[in-house]
Amino acid sequence: MFPAENLRDWHGQKVIDPQGDKIGELEGVYVDTATDEPAFATVRVGMVGRHRLAFVPLDGATVSPDAVRVRYDKKQAGDAPSIDTNGELAANDEPSVFAHYGLPYDAVSGVRRLARR
Numbered sequence: 001m002f003p004a005e006n007l008r009d010w011h012g013q014k015v016i017d018p019q020g021d022k023i024g025e026l027e028g029v030y031v032d033t034a035t036d037e038p039a040f041a042t043v044r045v046g047m048v049g050r051h052r053l054a055f056v057p058l059d060g061a062t063v064s065p066d067a068v069r070v071r072y073d074k075k076q077a078g079d080a081p082s083i084d085t086n087g088e089l090a091a092n093d094e095p096s097v098f099a100h101y102g103l104p105y106d107a108v109s110g111v112r113r114l115a116r117r
Contacts, residue, residue, distance in 0.1 A: 014067045015043045015056065021074045027053050030089070030114040039114060040097065041068065044085065045078055052082040055089075055097045072101065089114060 015023045024043040032039040041061075042053035060071040070077070081097045083089055089097070094113050098105035107113050 010041075010063065010068060013063075015041060015077075016067045016069050017073045017077065018069070018071060019073070020069075023056065023070070023074050023077045024054070026068055027085070029058070029117050030055070031117050033112055033115050038117075041070070042083070043077060045082070051085050053085055053087070054078060054080040054082040055100075056080060057101050057103060059103075076101070088116070 010026050010029065013026050015026050017023055024045040026041050027044050028042040029038050030040040030042070031037060038058045040055045040057055043056050044051050045054045046052050054077055056070050056072055056077045058068075058070065062069045080100050081093060091112050094107070095105045097114070105113065
C-alpha cells in the first residue's frame with residue numbers, strides 16, 4: 001500500500017501516468033475513513049485560468065523523488081470527477097468518484113468514505 005507518513009511532502013509533486021505522461025500537480029490527498037490510508041489524490045489539471053482538481057486513485061501508486069506515478073492514464077484522470085481549486089468533495093459526489101474508475105463504493109449509511117488530509 002501507498003505509505004502515508006509524509007503526506008505534506010507530496011504536495012506540489014507532479015503526478016504521472018504509467019507511460020510517464022504528466023497528468024498534473026498533486027494538490028491534496030483524501031484518505032479512506034475506514035483505514036486512514038491514502039485513497040485518492042486531487043490533481044491540478046486544466047489550462048491556465050481554468051484549473052480544477054481531478055480525483056485520481058492512489059492504489060498501486062509509487063513515489064519517486066520527483067513524481068507520483070499512478071496506475072491510471074492521463075485521459076481517464078482528466079475526465080474524472082473534479083472540484084474547483086477552492087472546493088470540497090460533497091458526500092453525495094463520493095460514489096461517482098469511485099464509479100469513474102470502476103472501484104467499489106461501500107458506504108455505511110451516514111458515514112463519509114473519504115476525508116481530506
